[in-house]
Amino acid sequence: MKKSEYHHGNLRQALIEAGIELMNEVGEDGVSLRKVAARCGVSQAAPYAHFESKADMLNAMQEHVTGQMMQVLEAAVAEKEVSAYENMLRLGEAYVSFFIEHPAYFKFICYSPQVKFRLVWEEEKEVYPPYGLFRRCADACLREIGQPEETKLYCLANLWATVQGIACLATQPNVEYAGDWKKDLRRILTDGKEM
Amino acid sequence: MKKSEYHHGNLRQALIEAGIELMNEVGEDGVSLRKVAARCGVSQAAPYAHFESKADMLNAMQEHVTGQMMQVLEAAVAEKEVSAYENMLRLGEAYVSFFIEHPAYFKFICYSPQVKFRLVWEEEKEVYPPYGLFRRCADACLREIGQPEETKLYCLANLWATVQGIACLATQPNVEYAGDWKKDLRRILTDGKEM
DNA sequence: ATGTAATCTTAACACTGTCAAGTTTATTTT
DNA sequence: AAAATAAACTTGACAGTGTTAAGATTACAT
Structure with missing residues (x-):
């Protein structure tokens, strides 16, 4: 072994990325520390x-x-000349899209013990x-619409539950979403606008 | 060992129930064949x-x-003198309630490779x-309301996504649903009625 | 330069899913 | 009833897992 290779240099990041790669290939259950370590060319205990x-x-x-998702989401709401309402729709779409493009991520992220928030x-x-970004967008949106204060919490729950529900459905294995989820999500969120 | 105990008699069922018990105690990842077998007093390879x-x-x-869930759900829609609309609300409530009472079940069921359906x-x-029961209830409900044929599929997706979304949110660990999900679910489904 | 801390390896432990071979009981066939 | 077959179960083994302890190698601070 070359001396220069004893220390990897950036093993932590390499492990994280190799782990994500492996997860996308074989699913979350197929990820083992040893395989990830091997993929990075280090020993079992190195991690x-x-x-x-x-x-x-x-x-x-x-x-x-x-x-990574946050980068995509922030890009989706970056345009300044659109309405807060349109912005929220775009955010919802981007959120669901991200999970559809990476089906393994929804379960992985949303049931991680680290993911915490309160629907307030x-x-x-x-x-x-x-969720923080979504809440801020929804806030601006509801303000724009002139939603009365006492129903805002309910609206937030409704909007977020809808987005999360579509994402959940669209990423369930063996569940076919026959419609056009993008159109449907937009429509559902729009229909909820006047509530 | 007593001869009468060599054959368990109903090991298959016992394993299933012990497995569910264990899952509720230590989570899905904590379930191992060997522990379940031990819990039933048989050897590792017996399963x-x-x-x-x-x-x-x-x-x-x-x-x-x-x-087990189907028994609860069918009981929830058993009363004959209620409207199809009220019936669907009750079904949605019962569905979400079941998962809230058994938090480990949502992830376990909805991401099982066996669970398959098409949102048509x-x-x-x-x-x-x-889902089949829900689809039939929603069908009756939309018929009762006089929903035009061409929007029914969208309504089904909306209703189911809402129910599934609330269930998903309410069973996510470390996610607090500040509102009253039962009231909210009822209200969301009701607001969607006129669409 | 020397000492210390960080990084990595090797070796081992208990635990897991799974299989092969054999043992015990139930069921069927004669 | 006896024999043959099938079903249910045990023991023992294998490779793979997470994790730790002990030691080796390198980087860094003094």
Whole structure:
């Protein structure tokens, strides 16, 4: 072994990325620390220099994927000249699209022990950034529409449940969504506008 | 060992029930064939007389749980003197309630490889009975309301996505649903009535 | 330069799913 | 009733898993 290869240099990041790769290939259950380590060319126990446990590495993978998603989501709401309402629709679409393009991610992310948030209206340090972004967009949207204060919480729940529900359905294995989910999501959110 | 105890008598059923028990105690990942076998007082390899693999046993567990849920759901829509609309609301409530009472079940059932259905309007032999029941109830409901034919599929998707979305949210770990989900679900489904 | 901390390897442990071979009981056939 | 067959179960083994302990190698700070 070359001396220069004893230290990997950036093993932590390499492990995270290899783990995500492997998950996309063989599913979450097929991910093992040893396989990921082998993929990075290091020994079985090497990951323990960077992670406390397998769960810890999975959490890091989840954060990484969520970060990637946030880039996509923020790009989707970047245009300034559109209405807050249109913005929220685009965000919902981008959110669902991301999960449809990466079917393994929904279960992985949404049932991660790290993902925490409260379905309330007040600003919080959400541990699930996409929800924080959605809440801010929905806030602007409802303000724009002139939604009365006392129904806003209900509207938030409705909107988020719809987005999450479509994402859940569209990523369930062996479930065919016969309609056009993008059109449907837009329509459902639109229909809810006047509530 | 007593001779009368060599053959368990009803090991298959006992394994299924012990597996479900264990899952409710330690989560799906904590379920191992060996623990389940031990819980039934048989050897590690005994389950292989009744199941092809661990996945096969998990499938059987899923069917068993789904059967239990169907009893609850059918009871919820048993009353004859209520409107089809009220009936569908009750079914939705019962569906979500069941998952809230058994938080581990949502992920377990909805991501089982056995659960299959198409979000279409035609009658099918669904492999997920709760969805079949819901589709029939929604059909009656939309008929009662006088929903035009061309929007029925969209309505079905909307209704089911809402129910599934609330169930998903309410069973996500570390996600607090601040509102009253039962009231909200009822209201969302009601608001969608006129669409 | 030397000491310390970080990074990595090897070896081992208990646990897992699964299979092969054999043992015990139930069921069917004669 | 006896024999043959099938079903249910046990023991023992195998490879793969997460995890730890002990030691080796390298980077870094003093």
